[in-house]
Amino acid sequence: MLGLEVRGLSKRFGGLTVAEDIDFDLRPGDRKALIGPNGAGKSTFSNLVTGIIAPSSGTIRFDGSDIRSCNEAQRVKLGIAKTFQITNLFRELTVRENLRLPILERKGKGYRFFKRANSDTRIEAEVSALLEQFALAALADTKVADLAYGQQRLIELALTLALKPRVLILDEPAAGVPSSETHLIIDALERLPADLAVLIIEHDMDLVFRLASQIVVLVQGRILTEGTPAEIAANERVRELYLGGSHD
Numbered sequence: 001m002l003g004l005e006v007r008g009l010s011k012r013f014g015g016l017t018v019a020e021d022i023d024f025d026l027r028p029g030d031r032k033a034l035i036g037p038n039g040a041g042k043s044t045f046s047n048l049v050t051g052i053i054a055p056s057s058g059t060i061r062f063d064g065s066d067i068r069s070c071n072e073a074q075r076v077k078l079g080i081a082k083t084f085q086i087t088n089l090f091r092e093l094t095v096r097e098n099l100r101l102p103i104l105e106r107k108g109k110g111y112r113f114f115k116r117a118n119s120d121t122r123i124e125a126e127v128s129a130l131l132e133q134f135a136l137a138a139l140a141d142t143k144v145a146d147l148a149y150g151q152q153r154l155i156e157l158a159l160t161l162a163l164k165p166r167v168l169i170l171d172e173p174a175a176g177v178p179s180s181e182t183h184l185i186i187d188a189l190e191r192l193p194a195d196l197a198v199l200i201i202e203h204d205m206d207l208v209f210r211l212a213s214q215i216v217v218l219v220q221g222r223i224l225t226e227g228t229p230a231e232i233a234a235n236e237r238v239r240e241l242y243l244g245g246s247h248d
């Protein structure tokens with residue numbers, strides 16, 4: 001199968017089971033959301049997939065190959081990427097300069113090449129395409145430190161896309177973004193490449209219901225149910241446990 005195939009995935013921290021027997025598929029073009037109460041194990045699941053932590057048992061396959069022995073960097077090279085965190089942005093560099101970095105990384109050029117990168121027309125063409133895709137052209141030469149928070153989160157997304165991932169894990173892409181700026185994130189997410197496999201971990205249910213075509217509900221490390229937004233909104237147990245009766 002193309003994409004991610006997770007089977008029987010479990011993770012225990014000492015006596016605490018935080019992921020239990022999780023089966024999960026993510027194929028090219030999928031738009032899935034992972035929701036669940038605080039402490040349900042959403043971040044743990046994303047860390048297991050990206051290779052930040054190792055599972056206690058179960059398998060993770062990508063395009064049919066077992067990737068359990070691959071570390072985080074190797075999984076990024078295979079095409080499994082999680083969004084950069086704002087804390088990883090170079091605040092004193094411009095948007096354009098920040099965007100060059102993951103492109104150099106992907107091309108294996110290393111940061112020593114950074115100073116000369118602006119004379120590499122292929123790298124500059126990629127930077128321009130990303131600026132265009134994320135409607136950031138007008139801000140290309142602005143320092144990241146001078147951008148609004150929502151715009152900085154947009155840069156995180158653009159940086160991750162510069163790695164040309166095939167699986168993109170978005171961990172709370174709109175967290176902390178003022179409501180006046182969430183449209184920036186939503187617009188960008190709606191314009192992601194159609195064949196990209198996307199998993200959104202998000203507490204903002206409006207965003208989830210807007211972007212996801214499938215929703216997986218995690219409770220105490222286990223998948224409670226999976227379905228379309230309409231099915232999840234109508235599911236009594238989900239409403240009791242998580243949605244608190246909203247999203248009628």
Ligand SMILES: Nc1ncnc2c1ncn2[C@@H]1O[C@H](COP(=O)(O)OP(=O)(O)OP(=O)(O)O)[C@@H](O)[C@H]1O
Nearest residue numbers: 013016017018036037038039040041042043044045
């Ligand atoms: N390194 C660790 N050692 C021990 N316990 C951990 C570790 N990492 C996470 N946990 C525990 O695993 C459980 C799941 O945490 P996790 O962060 O995956 O949940 P979450 O669904 O992402 O929560 P939130 O929505 O609050 O971000 C929690 O009980 C947490 O305390």
